[in-house]
Amino acid sequence: MRARAPLGLAVALVLALAACGSGGGNPAPRRTVTVLAAASLTEVFGRLEQRFEAEHPGVDVKISYGGSSDLAQQIVNGAPADVFAAANTSTMDTVARAGLAGQPRVFATNELRIAVPADNPKNIGSLADLAKDGVVLVVCAPQVPCGAATQKVATAAGVRLRPASEEPDVKSVLGKVVAGEADAGLVYVTDVHARGDRVRGVAFPEAAGARNDYPITVPSGAPEAELGRQFVELVRGQVGREALTAAGFQVP
Structure with a gap:
């Protein structure tokens, strides 16, 4: 008659096998950075999106492009955004008047x-x-x-x-x-x-x-505020400045 393993050991083995097969090694859920950006930033931000995702595994950058006034109104109406980049300061003022503008900084000019x-x-x-x-x-x-x-x-x-x-x-x-x-x-x-x-x-x-000044900010109440700040840093840093200049923008 074959000897049986002690009940406690058998239970421990079953739990260990279950953990290995059910998710102990599953990747963490992906996080999303939501960016609302003026249409004139399409090419530059497309390149910076790829750079940011490469430097932040597990993060998706979702960018919605459009007229700055429409994007500003979306934020005022409650649309979630981690970054807002506008094509002039007056549209950013719309968001500021609603108390949602964070701390805007001008990062480029265009004409x-x-x-x-x-x-x-x-x-x-x-x-x-x-x-x-x-x-x-x-x-x-x-x-x-x-x-x-x-x-x-x-x-x-x-x-x-x-x-x-x-x-x-x-x-x-x-x-x-x-x-x-x-x-x-x-x-x-x-x-x-x-x-x-x-x-x-x-x-x-x-x-x-x-000439138009382009301000960027992490809106108040951003769902992924820290990732939003990191994206803003990329835009305003050396990599962003080089990408903007190559596209024809002037940078401060």
Whole structure:
């Protein structure tokens, strides 16, 4: 007759085997950093997202791009965000007035360019050319930072623009120029840089009077505030500065 193991030892073995087979070695749940960012930051933040995830195993960076005014309103309305990067200070002020802005810091500046198709069929060379008959112009809506800057430069130059459409963000403006639906669009230097194979950028002196400061913050009540602060540090640090400069931004 075969001897039996003591009951206590048998129970211990069963529990040990169960632990090994059921999750003792399972990876920890992934954490998510939610970033709301101005559409003009798409290319740069896409690269920084990859860098951050590589340096933080188990962390996903989820970025929602759009018009800064819309993103600010989402935060005011209760949307969770660990980082908010806006394309001008006035949209950040919207979040600040609601007591949700944290401590914003300006990390980049940008200015307008006229985007035209690569062959520039309407021979646009100045802001005044956008007001000529037959020129199909698209701009950002006035509540969006690029739209506010457009209004500012037009007023300063005494040029009355008659856009065919007002778009919700700068990427939508650029898309219409790239698709051949517009002869010109007012976008940022960085947007022209990103699509330099499809469009040409026309500089104009009035743009210098409407440069946009880009502030970034960890909103109050951020679900992953510490990870949000680390992402902000990446953006404002040497790696972020180099990525921003390469994309055509100026950094403080």
